[in-house]
Amino acid sequence: MDVSAKITGIKYSPFLCRNLNTFSIEHLDDALSKDSAFILDVNKKGQIALSWWVSAKRTRSYPYARVYDTLNFQGKKVTIIPIVKDEGKEGDRDFLQWDTISLMSLLGVYTIISYYSYAEKSSRYRHKITNQRFDTAHIKREINNLLSYQSDALHWNLAQIENAGKIGEKAIDSYERISKELGVEMHSKESARKRIDELLKGKENFMTLSRELAKKAQDRESITIQPKENLVGIKATLTIKNYLGGYYFFTCDEVNIEKETIYLIEGKHTKQSSIPSLEDIKDGLVKMILFTNLKEVKINVVDYTSISILKLTSDLKFSWKTLRKSQIEILHLLKKESEENEFHVLINNTYLQEIDI
Numbered sequence: 001m002d003v004s005a006k007i008t009g010i011k012y013s014p015f016l017c018r019n020l021n022t023f024s025i026e027h028l029d030d031a032l033s034k035d036s037a038f039i040l041d042v043n044k045k046g047q048i049a050l051s052w053w054v055s056a057k058r059t060r061s062y063p064y065a066r067v068y069d070t071l072n073f074q075g076k077k078v079t080i081i082p083i084v085k086d087e088g089k090e091g092d093r094d095f096l097q098w099d100t101i102s103l104m105s106l107l108g109v110y111t112i113i114s115y116y117s118y119a120e121k122s123s124r125y126r127h128k129i130t131n132q133r134f135d136t137a138h139i140k141r142e143i144n145n146l147l148s149y150q151s152d153a154l155h156w157n158l159a160q161i162e163n164a165g166k167i168g169e170k171a172i173d174s175y176e177r178i179s180k181e182l183g184v185e186m187h188s189k190e191s192a193r194k195r196i197d198e199l200l201k202g203k204e205n206f207m208t209l210s211r212e213l214a215k216k217a218q219d220r221e222s223i224t225i226q227p228k229e230n231l232v233g234i235k236a237t238l239t240i241k242n243y244l245g246g247y248y249f250f251t252c253d254e255v256n257i258e259k260e261t262i263y264l265i266e267g268k269h270t271k272q273s274s275i276p277s278l279e280d281i282k283d284g285l286v287k288m289i290l291f292t293n294l295k296e297v298k299i300n301v302v303d304y305t306s307i308s309i310l311k312l313t314s315d316l317k318f319s320w321k322t323l324r325k326s327q328i329e330i331l332h333l334l335k336k337e338s339e340e341n342e343f344h345v346l347i348n349n350t351y352l353q354e355i356d357i
Helices: 025-034 063-068 098-107 136-147 153-162 164-182 189-200 203-221 278-291 325-341
Strands: 002-007 022-024 037-041 047-052 077-082 084-086 093-095 110-114 116-121 129-134 234-242 247-258 261-270 295-299 305-314 344-347
Touching: 022 025, 025 037, 025 129, 025 136, 047 063, 047 136, 063 077, 063 278, 077 098, 077 136, 084 164, 084 189, 098 110, 098 153, 098 247, 098 278, 110 136, 110 153, 110 164, 116 164, 129 136, 153 164, 164 189, 261 278, 261 295, 278 305, 278 325, 325 344
Parallel strands: 002 234, 022 037, 047 077, 077 110, 261 305, 305 344
Antiparallel strands: 002 295, 037 047, 084 093, 116 129, 234 247, 247 261
């Protein structure tokens, strides 16, 4: 099933953002080693809420949850994403996708495309690296540029894409140096060069390449059941068009149709706890931000009224008696968030809105 929709703007109030620690920009290295999201105090120029991605791939280390934690901040929200992360020949290699930048633009999050300049050799694998660190000098320069930038996140992010080729070159050079210093064989430089060459051709080529790859990933994901999902409905592709005519390709874990209503469901599952982890829930809430702001939801040419549902399931029987105090507080805030933003939360077979917390 292929669902299409439009987004003309984002309106959403988060309730589950954690309290962020504050670091000065002089201690950015320390902050990045200790915290996944934090407030950065930039001398006397102001503050930003900063998160960072371990990898360019969204399925690693809950990057959506990291970004979500910054959404309550009233000033500029910024996220750092590596253009490529190469863990060595015996590890993974992920490249930045245009659709990731697009999603950040939709959320109003300014993106800094960066690269890793430091790593350590793995103690377990001969050709794998670990503990990778960003080039903080580059990030500091970008932050200072951003503080005086007057336009919105979309235009900043488009400018970042324009510069992506140069950052890609720096990333390749950096990994070549790391490879020599540590005696670790990395993935093929030639194949990385082909991807980077596409970026060097400019924004439009990058957008086209990434859209093609994102569409393929969307098609794969639409027929794959993840271990963290416990679903009964139809899995669907979701293609969103924004006000500038850009397209974003996502998947909807589960879709149910009743007459003129379509239920768009994001599923999170756990095997060992009464409810999924807070990181999983926040990851799902980012999808709720999208789903609750959709307009003109259609299948082919048929219009539907959409209802968004965050579905939390567990192999364990849900019981309030088994919940920890922290889990009860999470559900209390989640209920507030769902009511404020008009989506439903389903825990196994019970709607959270129907439970008196």
